[in-house]
Amino acid sequence: MKITGNTKVIGIIGWPVSHSLSPVMHNAAFEHLGLDYCYVPFAIKPECLKEAMEAVPALNIVGLNVTVPHKEKVLKYISEFSEESGMIGAVNTLKLEGNRLIGYNTDGIGFTNSLKEAGYPVAKHSLLILGSGGAAKAVAFQSAAEGVKEIIIANRTVSKALSLKNQMKEYFPLLKIDVTGLSYDELKVVTDMVDSVVNTTSVGLDKGDASPIPGEFLHKGLFVCDLIYNPSETKLLKYAKEAGCRYVNGLGMLIHQGAASFRIWTGIEPPVEVMRQAVESTLFP
Template sequence: MAERIDGHTLLIGLMAYPIRHSMSPTMHNNAFAKLGLNYAYLAFEVDNNNLADAVLSIKALDMRGSNVSMPNKQKIIPYLDRLDSAAEMCGAVNTVVNDNGVLTGYTTDGIGFVKALKNEGIDVSGKKMVITGAGGAGTPIAVQSALDGAAEIKIFNQEDDIYPVAQHNAQMITERTNSTASVHHLEDKDDFKEALAGCDIYCDATNVGMGKLKDKTLVSDPSWFHKDMVVLDTVYSPRETKLMQVAQEAGVNHVFNGLEMMLEQGAAAFKLWTDEEMPVDYIRNLLFSED
């Protein structure tokens, strides 16, 4: 890193809280080094309280842009100048690009999710999906899955301030794509259990399973799963979440953490900032190597 940084190095950030666990700096800085690109990527602990100042710093410091994660993916939108069509449809942003002081918000989470499954030979087209969480990751996953042909998407969320937003998003998906989307109360365990029994793909897009919630899972009973389904937890630290352990106990054939999704959404963001393709195989080997 020290050998690459000079007076022309452009800074790219990651703004979220908590974020010290993130593998994104490792991913992007190694990709920059591999391709000889003069960028540096740093993680900044930013929450809703200091988000406005942080976004101003992108312009003030002439940063090339930033990634955005929880809890800022939706809150950042009013501070941006433009949104691409997917981000506007999702109402969430995870990547900001600074073009001469004009900040444009994009979402690459859904792209990362769909591509991660494709890398495993799994196509969302025609599939019935259940997604828990309708926040900054869950919504792009639902939207992109619908755009890529998922037949039915059931979104489960707590009855909080996000719930009406989820309802609006589901209506929009149903009206604008060939998929049918609906929102359900996560508190209704019978409905949740029934939905899982009938789905092809289950994605947990909440933060349950990480940080202080690392020993928690929304599904603790293995009988709720069936072996032919896909279970993907967007959490990747720890590498094996409690949800994954339950799915494996149930004999589910396809159980994944969020590493591949993180890699592929990062590759899409990398392209937006640099106009270069990330060396995905090289970075995958770094991220997936044994500790």
């Protein structure tokens, strides 16, 4: 990659940010297409967010990804939101237009596009979402926007699941949404009622973690997605494989949220396979 006087700068803000795979993914795409862009990590402490956001137009940084812990706090520095980021109440992508920062959230579309790629569009299916954090919100709103038939939200803290349901009802009043906890008996009932399950909890990130849902509840015909991609096969996915379910991990979501951000910044179709290879070879050398 050759940095010139014309190179446009895109980056990611987060704290910490050193674990992010986005620089590798986007720089591989820019290089492959011969685009004069570069993508850099900015480790921004929470107390420095205001100054960092003020610097974006000053430094003519043409786009940013936003990651933990800034995805919600950054909202107050943005001029305009896309429809989905307004619903979700968080952004993961910013684009500078003139002096104005426009906010988007591509996590949800990353999720639904990864399922489409696996041959399982969410439309008309029923979906059990395990978890109610930021990722669950993006998954739930985008699935609703794409015509999911029914959603059941199961979370350790049931009040958070209820709060997500209430937020969704403001935008999708006719959608059937139920809420439950993560106990054995509760999960046993709801797993039988749906045709797909997505784990959006962080259970599984550590190699020794149990599955968030007992393996015995998984049955053939169920589609299972774990948003975790490292490890590439969590206990949940191991059980899904053993039960004969179709399943995907979270790598597709990571790639497709990146691809959607790339389209927003450049207006150019991203080289998805190049991006996937760059990420895979970094994760699993």
